[in-house]
Amino acid sequence: MRNAELTELLAQEADRHEDHRARALKRASHSALLWPIEVEDLVARSESLTVLPSVGPWVARLIERWLADPPPLGEVPATRRGFITMADAVRALEAAPEYRSVRADLQVHTTWSDGAEPLESMTEALAGRGYAYSAITDHSQGLKIAGGMDEETLARQWDEIDEVNQGGALRILKSLEMNLSPEGEGDMDPAVLAKLDLVLGTFHSALRKTEDQTDRYLAAIANPTIDVFAHPVCRMYNRRSGLRADWPRVFAAAAEAGIALEIDCTVARQDLPVELLRIARDTGVWFSIGTDAHAIGELDFMPLGIGAAAMAGISTERILNFQSAEVLADWTARRRARSG
Numbered sequence: 001m002r003n004a005e006l007t008e009l010l011a012q013e014a015d016r017h018e019d020h021r022a023r024a025l026k027r028a029s030h031s032a033l034l035w036p037i038e039v040e041d042l043v044a045r046s047e048s049l050t051v052l053p054s055v056g057p058w059v060a061r062l063i064e065r066w067l068a069d070p071p072p073l074g075e076v077p078a079t080r081r082g083f084i085t086m087a088d089a090v091r092a093l094e095a096a097p098e099y100r101s102v103r104a105d106l107q108v109h110t111t112w113s114d115g116a117e118p119l120e121s122m123t124e125a126l127a128g129r130g131y132a133y134s135a136i137t138d139h140s141q142g143l144k145i146a147g148g149m150d151e152e153t154l155a156r157q158w159d160e161i162d163e164v165n166q167g168g169a170l171r172i173l174k175s176l177e178m179n180l181s182p183e184g185e186g187d188m189d190p191a192v193l194a195k196l197d198l199v200l201g202t203f204h205s206a207l208r209k210t211e212d213q214t215d216r217y218l219a220a221i222a223n224p225t226i227d228v229f230a231h232p233v234c235r236m237y238n239r240r241s242g243l244r245a246d247w248p249r250v251f252a253a254a255a256e257a258g259i260a261l262e263i264d265c266t267v268a269r270q271d272l273p274v275e276l277l278r279i280a281r282d283t284g285v286w287f288s289i290g291t292d293a294h295a296i297g298e299l300d301f302m303p304l305g306i307g308a309a310a311m312a313g314i315s316t317e318r319i320l321n322f323q324s325a326e327v328l329a330d331w332t333a334r335r336r337a338r339s340g
């Protein structure tokens with residue numbers, strides 16, 4: 001039994017409790033998505049399961065019982081379907097060494113919007129992970145709840161990026177996660193956006209609509225100011241299953257417009273998921289991978305995104321993060337010239 005199944009069994013067990021046990025099980029279920037080693041391998045080595053984060057003696061005994069006598073896995077709710085575990089990702093990457101040479105993290109937040117760390121500490125942490133460059137992508141003004149930036153604040157952030165880039169540990173790209181209205185409109189001056197190295201755009205509202213949203217996506221993709229469509233499905237583990245659309249049509253439109261689709265690595269997002277990545281791959285569209293980290297520890301989500309790309313068989317030649325900063329700059333310049 002792999003961690004993916006254990007995650008779900010723990011979540012289902014959590015739904016059967018209401019007290020502190022429900023909380024402990026829910027915590028363990030979320031945590032299991034990130035355990036880098038399969039629990040069955042730990043057991044095979046006679047190691048105690050309590051070495052795993054969020055596993056106390058009671059949860060450990062429960063898991064041991066399941067391993068000895070696997071219970072049937074009930075219906076998996078839509079909000080928990082299609083997530084891979086870190087152990088899945090590690091295994092996929094072990095079998096595919098070409099995916100290890102990732103040069104950048106292309107979605108990172110700082111205290112300029114809703115991140116927990118100042119730009120300087122985030123830059124150091126990114127350099128520590130061996131990247132050649134990375135994109136700082138704080139939120140734009142429309143997302144008030146996340147402390148989104150207006151044009152003036154963005155310009156001040158650029159001054160700080162210029163300063164940080166003097167240090168030279170790695171190059172920080174000036175970027176932004178722009179909020180798109182349900183009509184696909186951005187919330188920043190296009191002349192300012194044109195000065196950015198990379199513009200991410202996505203929806204952050206009306207994410208629980210159940211009717212088909214294809215038109216909304218097509219409108220957003222027709223917006224010439226965005227280079228990357230971030231966390232396209234907009235799902236959240238155990239909370240919402242994301243928007244519905246005619247994905248082959250949406251992905252083909254993105255390929256046609258030259259827009260990259262994001263693989264958001266945040267454990268609770270994993271967006272696009274592997275199943276949709278396979279469909280997207282066949283359209284020839286570009287991909288951009290970002291941890292969407294709001295804290296230093298979240299930079300470690302990267303293997304979930306690269307692992308998903310490997311599982312979907314996406315060539316590194318189609319992923320922006322595997323290109324040099326110069327090739328990426330060339331890619332955005334050509335994309336914008338074509339759509340402008």
Ligand SMILES: [Zn+2]
Nearest residue numbers: 177202230231
């Ligand atoms: Zn976002």
